[in-house]
Amino acid sequence: HTxxxxxxxxxxxRNYSSVKWRGWILHCDGKGKLTPFASGFRMHxxxxxxxxxxxxxxxxxxxxxxxxxxYHIEKGNxxxxxxxxxxxxxxxxxxxxxxxxxxxxxxxxxxxxxxxxQMPHKEMNRSAAEPNQIPPNFGAFAGQLILADNNSARxxxxxxxxxxxxxQGACTHFLVGQGLRSGNNRLHFSQQGxxxxxxxxxxxxxxxxxxxxxxxxxxxxxxxxxxxEILKDGFRLTFTEELAANPxxxxxxxxSFTYQSxxxxxxxxxxxxxxxxxxxxxxxxxxxxxxxxxxxxxxxxRLDLPELxxxxxxxxxxxxxxxxxxxxx
Numbered sequence: 001h002t003x004x005x006x007x008x009x010x011x012x013x014r015n016y017s018s019v020k021w022r023g024w025i026l027h028c029d030g031k032g033k034l035t036p037f038a039s040g041f042r043m044h045x046x047x048x049x050x051x052x053x054x055x056x057x058x059x060x061x062x063x064x065x066x067x068x069x070x071y072h073i074e075k076g077n078x079x080x081x082x083x084x085x086x087x088x089x090x091x092x093x094x095x096x097x098x099x100x101x102x103x104x105x106x107x108x109x110x111x112x113x114x115x116x117x118q119m120p121h122k123e124m125n126r127s128a129a130e131p132n133q134i135p136p137n138f139g140a141f142a143g144q145l146i147l148a149d150n151n152s153a154r155x156x157x158x159x160x161x162x163x164x165x166x167x168q169g170a171c172t173h174f175l176v177g178q179g180l181r182s183g184n185n186r187l188h189f190s191q192q193g194x195x196x197x198x199x200x201x202x203x204x205x206x207x208x209x210x211x212x213x214x215x216x217x218x219x220x221x222x223x224x225x226x227x228x229e230i231l232k233d234g235f236r237l238t239f240t241e242e243l244a245a246n247p248x249x250x251x252x253x254x255x256s257f258t259y260q261s262x263x264x265x266x267x268x269x270x271x272x273x274x275x276x277x278x279x280x281x282x283x284x285x286x287x288x289x290x291x292x293x294x295x296x297x298x299x300x301x302r303l304d305l306p307e308l309x310x311x312x313x314x315x316x317x318x319x320x321x322x323x324x325x326x327x328x329x
Contacts, residue, residue: 007086013098014063014265015042016083023084025057025073039088040079040112045150046130046186047073051143054167058128058147061121066259066267068125069115070147070158072167077113080261102263116167117158117324118259118300119147121266124171124322126151129185131158137193139217140240141226146174148184148198153177155184155198159228163327170228170323175215183209223314225305226286228321232329234277234292235301241310242285249277251306254292256299256325275301297328 004020011018025047027037043060050056055073059065064081071079078085082097091097101108119125129148136142145158157174160167183202190197196215227238254277257269279291292301305319 012096013083013263015081017086020087021084022087023081024087027075036087037075038073038077038079039084040077040081041084042081045128048131048133048145050133050145056131056145058125058131060127061266063263063265064261066118066261067115068119068121068128070117070119070128070131070145070171071113072116074113078111080112082108098263105262108261112261114326115324116160116326117169117171117322119156119171119322120269123320124173125149125154125156130187132187132189135189135193138189138196139219140221140224141174146187146196147171148187150183150185150202153180153182153184155180155187161229163230163329166327168230168324168326170321172225172228172318172321179213180215181209181211181213222317223308223310223312224317225321228303228323230323230325230329231289233295234290235303235323236283236287236289238283238287239308239310239316240286241312241314243288244309244311244313246280246282246288247306247308249280252277252280252290253304254290254301255304256296256301258299269300271299273299295325295328297325300324 007018017023023041024036025038027035041059042062042065044057047057057071057073059069061068082101085091085097127150129150131145131147134141134144147156154176155174156171158171160169181200183200184198185201186199188197198213200209200211202209221240223241225237226240229236254275257272259267276293277290278293281289283289301323303321308316
């Protein structure tokens with residue numbers, strides 16, 4: 001016996017949407033009225049509104065999801081998984097969205113909204129859970145987003161900026177291991193901002209990790225890239241501490257690739273390119289700008305840092321970064 005409305009087209013595929021609003025984000029008003037807000041999600045796991053009133057959600061890499069995405073959610077947008085479209089009042093009732101877009105990827109790519117940040121699921125975040133935002137009194141990186149990884153012992157740090165009216169940015173690790181378990185689903189900062197609580201349930205993946213962990217800053221600011229910003233011909237990197245010396249041009253390794261979201265499970269990194277750093281210009285004691293050969297929109301850029309050292313003798317904390325360049329300034 002079926003309860004409520006049922007869709008025969010919505011029942012097809014891997015992450016199907018036979019039950020109404022499966023794969024959607026809904027708005028609930030103060031009187032409990034539900035209104036469809038955005039569609040196209042495979043297995044999203046929590047939403048978050050930041051201090052600028054931007055709404056964020058991740059999703060789970062797989063069919064129609066090339067990598068682990070973080071989306072800037074706006075009303076009426078379609079975020080890529082076609083099954084949910086059977087509940088769109090403007091979608092023809094006799095049309096199968098999975099078959100439609102499987103045969104017409106050009107129309108699919110025109111319809112969908114790209115992720116603000118794409119995270120390689122093996123290297124960075126396997127399964128996005130609920131995002132949160134670092135408060136001013138937690139320590140370093142205030143205002144940046146943290147994204148929990150439900151399938152690994154990792155939290156991802158995300159640096160967002162606005163380019164041509166759209167939000168995009170870079171990601172790196174916030175915490176890997178060091179006592180953190182997997183199954184990370186919900187993040188909550190204490191009222192005073194001095195602690196981060198991580199709620200965990202592993203959903204059947206890997207070893208069981210159920211419970212609550214508390215993360216407390218040590219009080220020492222890590223030496224790391226604090227801001228990763230795009231330029232029309234490269235990037236500007238700002239560190240938390242003064243560098244002992246600028247790295248030589250050849251020591252900064254930039255590569256890039258594209259992702260293609262299709263009905264198949266995930267996507268390999270395609271059209272890989274290597275980019276030479278042609279110039280390094282010091283901005284101040286903590287920042288420098290890089291001219292990077294062959295910059296183009298629509299690519300994900302990977303930076304492998306050398307083992308940089310601050311003036312205090314501290315080694316850089318993270319050496320792997322990814323920037324999603326949907327737009328060039």
